[in-house]
Amino acid sequence: MTFRAGERVRVAARTHEGHHRTPGYVKGKSGRVERVHGRFRNPETRAYGADGLPERVLYQVCFAQQELWPEARRGAGDTTLVDIFEHWLEAE
Amino acid sequence: MHDRGVWPTDMPIDRSEHELADWELLTDALVSALSSEGFMNVDELRRGIESMPPDEYERASYYERWLFSAETILVEKGVLAPGELDARLT
Amino acid sequence: MSEHDHDHSHDPITADGEPPAAARARALEELLVEKAVVQREDVRRNIDRLVSRSPADGARLVARAWVDTEFKERLLADARAAAQELDLDSGPSPVVVAVENTETVHHMVVCTLCSCYPRALLGPPPDGYKSLTYRSRAVSDPHGVLAEFGLELDEDVELRVLDSTADVRYIVLPRKPEGTEELSEQELAALVTRDSMIGVAQPVAPATA
Numbered sequence: 001m002t003f004r005a006g007e008r009v010r011v012a013a014r015t016h017e018g019h020h021r022t023p024g025y026v027k028g029k030s031g032r033v034e035r036v037h038g039r040f041r042n043p044e045t046r047a048y049g050a051d052g053l054p055e056r057v058l059y060q061v062c063f064a065q066q067e068l069w070p071e072a073r074r075g076a077g078d079t080t081l082v083d084i085f086e087h088w089l090e091a092e
Numbered sequence: 093m094h095d096r097g098v099w100p101t102d103m104p105i106d107r108s109e110h111e112l113a114d115w116e117l118l119t120d121a122l123v124s125a126l127s128s129e130g131f132m133n134v135d136e137l138r139r140g141i142e143s144m145p146p147d148e149y150e151r152a153s154y155y156e157r158w159l160f161s162a163e164t165i166l167v168e169k170g171v172l173a174p175g176e177l178d179a180r181l182t
Numbered sequence: 183m184s185e186h187d188h189d190h191s192h193d194p195i196t197a198d199g200e201p202p203a204a205a206r207a208r209a210l211e212e213l214l215v216e217k218a219v220v221q222r223e224d225v226r227r228n229i230d231r232l233v234s235r236s237p238a239d240g241a242r243l244v245a246r247a248w249v250d251t252e253f254k255e256r257l258l259a260d261a262r263a264a265a266q267e268l269d270l271d272s273g274p275s276p277v278v279v280a281v282e283n284t285e286t287v288h289h290m291v292v293c294t295l296c297s298c299y300p301r302a303l304l305g306p307p308p309d310g311y312k313s314l315t316y317r318s319r320a321v322s323d324p325h326g327v328l329a330e331f332g333l334e335l336d337e338d339v340e341l342r343v344l345d346s347t348a349d350v351r352y353i354v355l356p357r358k359p360e361g362t363e364e365l366s367e368q369e370l371a372a373l374v375t376r377d378s379m380i381g382v383a384q385p386v387a388p389a390t391a
Contacts, residue, residue: 078340080345095295120229176213
């Protein structure tokens with residue numbers, strides 16, 4: 001496991017032409033690992049008929065709402081949690 | 093088009109509900125059966141949906157997207173011939 | 183961006199009131215059965231399973247957690263295992279996570295990328311949940327979404343939105359309503375709505391005498 005709960009991470013800002021489950025609104029954003037969900041098959045390759053192996057670690061990453069939506073008028077303390085695979089995360 | 097978090101909107105949410113029509117239940121059931129039989133996994137279903145032309149994606153209902161995806165993946169895998177489903181309708 | 187966003191077809195309705203997709207789905211079934219890709223009995227069984235689902239199983243989990251603190255802790259640690267204790271099937275998803283609303287945190291669930299939903303425990307997702315507008319606004323304007331559902335949180339409550347982007351499914355454990363000390367577990371389960379387990383509503387208050 002590359003990251004532990006509590007560690008700060010940044011989501012890669014890269015584009016990915018094919019199927020992937022990292023939403024655009026978190027790309028390039030910083031957050032904190034909330035949970036380590038465990039290992040799962042990679043949907044990016046499963047989506048094209050491959051077996052998705054080797055499994056990758058999936059993290060629940062917590063983002064401050066203000067980090068994602070700086071213009072938001074309400075909810076200064078709010079958060080959004082997104083499940084992101086290890087290969088999309090970098091140490092902060 | 094599927095990545096809705098990057099498509100901001102102010103539109104109100106339509107909270108009306110409709111009971112699933114028979115064809116929608118059928119579509120769901122077919123996709124489950126295809127998955128159980130190993131012809132299409134959930135990631136392929138999603139990828140198929142994401143391959144819809146953007147304007148079609150926005151116009152289509154939820155199960156219309158599933159149907160589009162199932163046909164796309166099955167043709168890709170040679171389970172259906174291109175146009176075979178269309179031919180069956182005429 | 184579409185002007186309206188229903189979960190209904192926008193294609194022309196045919197004479198018998200169905201969208202073109204209906205005939206397409208039936209034709210697809212015929213083709214797949216003919217080719218022995220699927221068995222008709224399996225399709226029928228899947229349909230039966232679909233129509234029998236409801237939020238009742240999720241409500242049972244919540245009610246049990248409300249009356250039994252140790253069960254609640256087990257539910258929060260491993261919802262799949264906790265569901266199994268009650269003989270409930272949490273579905274094909276490998277991981278189901280229950281998240282607890284408290285005095286200081288309120289959770290709301292969305293799947294911005296498609297409409298992932300804990301179907302085995304909650305039944306089919308409501309059309310609103312699947313809508314393009316919910317999928318967008320749940321992350322960019324969650325308080326506005328809650329306002330549309332008639333829910334306003336106190337200033338000091340953290341609104342925590344969960345975007346189910348992978349194979350983990352989330353179910354919200356809402357707060358037990360006030361004035362329910364005398365209610366049985368079954369009566370409590372009746373207060374737990376589907377929307378309260380998504381996080382866009384609170385459970386219903388107990389009926390006043």
